[in-house]
Amino acid sequence: MPSVIERALQAALTDRFHFGQILIRNTNGSFVLSHRDDEVRTAPQTFRNAEEAVEIAKYDDAGNYRPLKTAPNLRHGWRLELATLDELRRALDYFYPGRLAVFAAWKNEQLRITPLRETLDRQSGMYRIAAKISDEQIDNVVGNFCRSDSGCLRTILWKRDQHSTIASTKLPPAKFDPLQDQTTVLDGPGSATPATAIPLLCQEPCNLLVAECRKVVKGESQLSDAIPNAFGTATGEK
Amino acid sequence: MTSRSNSALLIVGHGSTVNSDSSPPTLTHAAEIRRRKLFAEVGCAFWKEEPSLRDALFLFDPESIREVYLVPNFISEGYFTQTVIPRELELNGRITKRSNGQIWKYCEPVGNHPLMTDLLLRRAHEIASGIPESETSLLIVAHGTDLNENSAAAAKREAEKIRALGKYAAVLNAYMEEAPLVSDWQKLTKTANVIVVPFFISDGLHSYEDIPRLLGIASKRSTRLRSAGRSTARQATNSGTTRGEIFQRNPHKIAGRSLFYAPSIGTDLGFADIIIEQAAKFDSEAYPDRAAKLIAKT
Known part of the structure; x- marks a missing residue:
């Protein structure tokens, strides 16, 4: 079977x-x-x-x-x-x-979604410090690190915290929509003929993002900076 | 071990964001075990790569997979096997029953298995085939000073077991960052032949660059890659194109002595057997009656 x-x-x-x-x-x-x-x-x-x-x-x-x-x-x-x-x-x-x-x-409605704060709060060792990241820093780092055109093609299902706060206001609504093919942001004029897509779903922040949050807290990351022209903003994603 | 139609095997490795050679041995062992059709499913999960440990919670269909054997592809017990893996995979102990009824069996890490000694002996024999063991020293190299890791202790245990066999003129441990140091190998050994086996789960910077430099068989150290992150990925790859060559140049002739340098023990294809044995060992300890039957049919 x-x-x-x-x-x-x-x-x-x-x-x-x-x-x-x-x-x-x-x-x-x-x-x-x-x-x-x-x-x-x-x-x-x-x-x-x-x-x-x-x-x-x-x-x-x-x-x-x-x-x-x-x-x-x-x-x-x-x-x-x-x-x-x-x-x-x-x-x-x-x-x-x-x-x-x-x-x-x-x-099958069996997927458990874990908010970023919950993932950060359970870390130990060198990643324990990552939980100290501020909400504003999360907004920026997720907005830069997870963006589809340069970071990751997954559709984000998780929230920032248990209050269902959006993971980042810097990302377009399509980034959180499982019915959207994130890869289309990479398409230029005349690129691949549209086809149906199986979405790449993200049910929980990955270790790479946790590591980036740690770097933000330690002042070693530039991705927490809200610099519109450095990485673009949400409008940069098509 | 007999085939189990409702059991899965999950092999957990560390993985790396900078070393492209970290996960391939784990994937290779998984593919080999999959080929043998001993388990209905064989999957891998990594701390630093995908699928993540958290993804692994969804890898096995609870309708068809009733038991999951979880074998850490780690050289010893330590922080990852005792803290990270149980936390990320929500394990309650050696046996965890999920709300969907699936039972997860947390096996010992690969490096703990007694067969590891045989594997080290085989690798040493292969790398220096035809060289009389009685005129040869065997060095088992571990990192040393690992945080809450017991890899040095595991390497020491293996050296003691091999020494007790009396095959080699000498069997020693050496470490990268604590005494006895790898860099002192010429003082530590007295024989004409020396075999060096890194006691690591995969090849990478330590086996490609650091240990060869400490042994004096590689002249310079390339760019360090300790800081994880996307910015260092390019450096890792560039050095990766040639780094396996160090194992092809045996024996290295230094000060009139022959040095044989082996790839990390975790790249040995025999690891697949040990992973399977760790799953079987779990049952032999947890369910003595059932395990006796399984072993009889192996």
Whole structure:
């Protein structure tokens, strides 16, 4: 019997759909994956093993390590051909680790959302100090660190605190809407044909954001500064 | 270990925001265990990478997965196994029953398993194949001074066990930041041959750069990458293109002696066996009757 994750993936399968920056084309149960910008280009590298997604996802176009797989910097120039749904699931788990499971839990109304303050308050060791971040600093650091066009392509489901305060007023409403494909902010004129999308959902602030909050408290981050022209503001996101 | 259709294995690693070689051994061991079809599902989670420990709470479908074996891919008990992992994964102890009925079994870290000694011996033998052990010193290198980590103690335990076998002329521990120092290896050993095995879970700056520099087989230290963050990612990658070469140049000839330098022990494919054994060991301790049956069928 397929798991809830496989069922959620199966239900989302269309002839062509997006998952983050990946375009998945489905032909009679076999799949061709590419960067969504590469639909009409001939990829110089073709792979046929789901495990090869690990290497594809590891570095960006410039060869830099990608510690955050949902950052908008998936490399171009590859094509991954997969014969089965099981292989597709494995490959998507390597490209965007854990996101399918979180999507399935959300579809089944089993996803638990954790506010940023709760995540910060339970930290220990070197991250304990991160809880001292001010609300204003959170507004700025989340607004800069999590923005889709340069930070992370996830849709934020969590709030700033238990009072349901929005995570950041610096981000557009679409950033919090699971029905929105965050990747569209990267599209220029004439880019990929729209397709249905499985959202990359964020149910709890990641360790990278916790680390950034710590840096803000310690005065080591510039991302808490509300400098409109340094990183742009919410209006910078399309 | 027999196949379990309603059980999953979760391997938890540290991961890194700057070292692209931190998580691959964990992913490789997971892929190997997945291939053996011993568990219905095999997943990974990381403190510093994705999926996060918090994501791992949703990785296994409670309808089909009734038990999750959680094996920390860590070299020893310490801050992460005793504080971070239980907190992030909301564990109540060795056995945690979730509200959805799923049971999570918190196994011991990989480095605790007795098979680790065999793995170290095998790696030492492979790296210096054909070299008489009676004329060879084996150095097991750990970090030392780790905050609340017991990796140095674990390395010491392994050295003692190997020493007791009487195979090598000498078996010693050496540390990067406390005595006996790696950099003193020429004083610490007296044999013509010396084998050095880093007792780490993955390769990275310590095994690629720091230890080779301390051993005198790499001349200079490249840019330090201690401060995590996006700004350092480029540096990590640039040094990564050539750093595995240090293991290809054995033996290193220094002062008339032959030095054999091995990759970190955690990159050994035998780790997959130990991860499986840690899950089996959990059952043998928690459910002696059931475990006897499992081991008999292995």
